[in-house]
Amino acid sequence: xxxxxxxxxxxxxxxxxxxxxxxxxxxxxxxxxxxxxxxxxxxxxxxxxxxxxxxxxxxxxxxxxxxxxxxxxxxxxxxxxxxxxxxxxxxxxxxxxxxxxxxxxxxxxxxxxxxxxxxxxxxxxxxxxxxxxxxxxxxxxxxxxxxxxxxxxxxxxxxxxxxxxxxxxxxxxxxxxxxxxxxxxxxxxxxxxxxxxxxxxxxxxxxxxxxxxxxxxxxxxxxxxxxxxxxxxxxxxxxxxxxxxxx
Amino acid sequence: xxxxxxxxxxxxxxxxxxxxxxxxxxxxxxxxxxxxxxxxxxxxxxxxxxxxxxxxxxxxxxxxxxxxxxxxxxxxxxxxxxxxxxxxxxxxxxxxxxxxxxxxxxxxxxxxxxxxxxxxxxxxxxxxxxxxxxxxxxxxxxxxxxxxxxxxxxxxxxxxxxxxxxxxxxxxxxxxxxxxxxxxxxxxxxxxxxxxxxxxxxxxxxxxxxxxxxxxxxxxxxxxxxxxxxxxxxxxxxxxxxxxxxxxxxxxxxxxxxxxxxxxxxxxxxxxxxxxxxxxxxxxxxxxxxxxxxxxxxxxxxxxxxxxxxxxxxxxxxxxxxxxxxxxxxxxxxxxxxxxxxxxxxxxxxxxxxxxxxxxxxxxxxxxxxxxx
Numbered sequence: 040x041x042x043x044x045x046x047x048x049x050x051x052x053x054x055x056x057x058x059x060x061x062x063x064x065x066x067x068x069x070x071x072x073x074x075x076x077x078x079x080x081x082x083x084x085x086x087x088x089x090x091x092x093x094x095x096x097x098x099x100x101x102x103x104x105x106x107x108x109x110x111x112x113x114x115x116x117x118x119x120x121x122x123x124x125x126x127x128x129x130x131x132x133x134x135x136x137x138x139x140x141x142x143x144x145x146x147x148x149x150x151x152x153x154x155x156x157x158x159x160x161x162x163x164x165x166x167x168x169x170x171x172x173x174x175x176x177x178x179x180x181x182x183x184x185x186x187x188x189x190x191x192x193x194x195x196x197x198x199x200x201x202x203x204x205x206x207x208x209x210x211x212x213x214x215x216x217x218x219x220x221x222x223x224x225x226x227x228x229x230x231x232x233x234x235x236x237x238x239x240x241x242x243x244x245x246x247x248x249x250x251x252x253x254x255x256x257x258x259x260x261x262x263x264x265x266x267x268x269x270x271x272x273x274x275x276x277x278x279x280x281x282x283x284x285x286x
Numbered sequence: 287x288x289x290x291x292x293x294x295x296x297x298x299x300x301x302x303x304x305x306x307x308x309x310x311x312x313x314x315x316x317x318x319x320x321x322x323x324x325x326x327x328x329x330x331x332x333x334x335x336x337x338x339x340x341x342x343x344x345x346x347x348x349x350x351x352x353x354x355x356x357x358x359x360x361x362x363x364x365x366x367x368x369x370x371x372x373x374x375x376x377x378x379x380x381x382x383x384x385x386x387x388x389x390x391x392x393x394x395x396x397x398x399x400x401x402x403x404x405x406x407x408x409x410x411x412x413x414x415x416x417x418x419x420x421x422x423x424x425x426x427x428x429x430x431x432x433x434x435x436x437x438x439x440x441x442x443x444x445x446x447x448x449x450x451x452x453x454x455x456x457x458x459x460x461x462x463x464x465x466x467x468x469x470x471x472x473x474x475x476x477x478x479x480x481x482x483x484x485x486x487x488x489x490x491x492x493x494x495x496x497x498x499x500x501x502x503x504x505x506x507x508x509x510x511x512x513x514x515x516x517x518x519x520x521x522x523x524x525x526x527x528x529x530x531x532x533x534x535x536x537x538x539x540x541x542x543x544x545x546x547x548x549x550x551x552x553x554x555x556x557x558x559x560x561x562x563x564x565x566x567x568x569x570x571x572x573x574x575x576x577x578x579x580x581x582x583x584x585x586x587x588x589x590x591x592x593x594x595x596x597x598x599x600x601x602x603x604x605x606x607x608x609x610x611x612x613x614x615x616x617x618x619x620x621x622x623x624x625x626x627x628x629x630x631x632x633x634x635x636x637x638x639x640x641x642x643x644x645x646x647x648x649x650x651x652x653x654x655x656x657x658x659x
Contacts, residue, residue, distance in 0.1 A: 092501065095657055123498070126493050129296070
C-alpha cells in the first residue's frame with residue numbers, strides 16, 4: 040500500500056454515554072477504492088462526518104490528506120469531495136447552475152467552470168437536460184452528476200455516502216465504472232454502501248459493528264477467512280453473529 | 287468576495303424560482319398593508335344606538351336628534367322599558383342607550399335642569415371611553431344652545447365659558463392612516479426578514495444540503511453574508527414598495543428624509559436577520575423555526591406601540607418594550623415621516639437598534655458552526 044491518505048488510530052466519538060464510534064483504526068492508500076460497510080446505526084455516518092471535518096472526534100487520532108481532523112478541518116475540506124445520494128445537489132437549481140455554484144465556492148475561475156461544465160455535461164450525456172431542474176431528472180442521472188460535481192475541484196479523496204441508493208443494477212454498474220475511472224486517475228474513493236455486490240467491487244472493505252471495525256481486508260481474503268462464499272453471508276454473520284442462518 | 291457572489295446568485299435563483307415564496311414576499315405584505323391600514327383605526331363611528339324616549343316632547347326629540355345627527359351614532363331602534371333596553375344591549379343591537387325620562391321637558395322649563403341616562407356597553411373599554419366623550423360633547427352643545435331659549439334665562443347674562451379647543455400637531459386631522467401606515471411598514475419588513483431568514487438556513491439543514499456546504503472550504507463569514515444579504519436586499523425592496531404605496535395610495539406625508547429612513551432600515555434589517563439566523567441555528571426543522579419566529583413576532587407587534595399606546599402599559603411592560611426593536615423602528619418611522627425628525631432626534635432609539643444588531647449578528651455567527659462538537 041502506498042502512503043496512506045486517510046489514517047486513523049483509536050478514533051472515537053461519544054454522544055453522552057453512547058459510543059457511536061468506538062476506537063477505530065485503519066488506513067486507506069492513495070487511489071484505493073475503500074468500502075465502508077456496516078448495518079444502519081453501526082457508526083458509519085458518524086465516522087464519515089469526523090473524516091470530512093463535519094464533526095469533532097472525542098478522542099483518538101486521524102489525518103485526512105495529511106491534515107489533522109481536530110485542528111485542520113478547513114484544510115481537509117479543500118482536499119476532499121463529498122457526495123451523498125440524498126442531498127448533494129440543489130433540487131431547485133438546474134444541472135448547469137449546480138455545477139457553477141459548487142465550482143464557484145471551491146474557488147474555480149469562471150472560465151474553468153465554463154469549460155468543465157461543458158465537458159462534464161457532454162460526457163454524462165446531459166446536454167439536453169442541462170437547463171432543467173435537478174428535481175426533474177431521474178435518480179440515476181442525479182447521482183452521476185452529483186459524483187462529477189464532487190470531483191469538480193479535483194480533490195485527492197472523495198467520500199461517497201450511499202451513493203447508489205434506490206437505482207437499478209445497471210445504473211449502479213455504470214456508476215461504479217465512474218468510480219473506477221476516478222480511482223484510475225489517482226483519486227482515493229471512500230464509499231459506504233448497503234449493496235454487497237458493490238462491496239465486491241472495492242479494493243478493500245471494512246465492516247463496522249456497534250461502533251467498531253469487525254473486519255477489514257480485501258473482499259476475497261475476507262470471505263475465505265470466514266469460510267463463506269458471498270459478501271452477503273459474511274455481512275450477516277458479522278452483524279448478527281448469534282442469528283445463525285436466519286435474518 | 288467571489289464565493290459570496292456565487293452564494294448570492296444561488297440564493298436569488300432559489301428565492302425567485304420558488305413559486306410559493308414570491309407571493310409571500312411581495313403580495314401578502316401589500317395586502318396586509320392595505321387591510322391593516324384601513325382597519326386598524328381607533329375612530330369610533332356609526333355606533334348602534336337605541337333610544338328610550340319616555341318624555342315624547344319637542345325638547346326630548348330635539349335631544350335625540352342631536353345624537354342621530356352627529357354622525358357618530360346610528361339609531362337602530364327604540365325601546366319603551368328598561369328591560370327592553372337591556373335586551374338590546376345584551377343582544378349587541380346597540381352599544382349606547384339614551385334614556386330620556388318622563389317629565390324631561392317639564393323639569394327643564396321649571397328648574398332649568400333635568401336628567402338623562404346614558405347606558406354604554408363597556409365590553410371594550412376603549413371604545414366605551416370614546417363613546418362617552420362623544421355623548422358629553424353632544425350634551426354640552428345641547429345645553430349651550432338650549433339655555434338662552436329657556437324661560438327666565440334672558441335675565442341672566444350669558445356666561446363667558448372657558449372653551450378648550452385642542453388642535454393636534456403633526457397629524458392635525460387625526461388621520462389614522464397616517465399614523466398606522468409607517469408602523470405597519472415596519473411590521474412588514476420584520477415579517478419578511480424574520481421568517482425568510484429564519485426558514486432559510488434551517489431548510490438547508492432539513493434537506494441536508496447544509497452538510498454539503500459545510501464540507502466545502504467556504505468560510506463562515508462568506509456563508510453568513512451570502513445567506514443574509516439577499517433578505518437584506520429584499521427587506522429594503524419591500525420597504526421601498528411600501529413607502530411608494532404609502533405615498534401614492536394613502537397620501538401619508540413624508541416630512542423627514544428618505545435617506546434617514548433607509549439608514550435606519552438598513553440597521554434594523556440586521557437586527558431582524560440576525561434574529562432569524564439565530565433561530566435557524568437553534569432549531570432543526572422549519573416548523574420549529576416558524577413557531578419561534580411567530581412567538582417573537584406576536585410579542586414584538588403587540589408591544590411595539592403600534593396598536594396600543596406604550597404609555598398606557600403597566601410600568602414593567604413599558605420597560606420591556608425598550609428591548610423590542612420593532613418598537614424603536616415604529617417610533618422612528620412615525621417621528622421621521624410625520625414630524626420630520628432628524629438623526630439628532632432619533633439618536634437614542636437608533637443607538638439601541640445598532641447595539642441590538644451587533645449583539646444578534648454576533649450571537650448568530652457564533653452559534654453557526656461548520657464543525658459540530
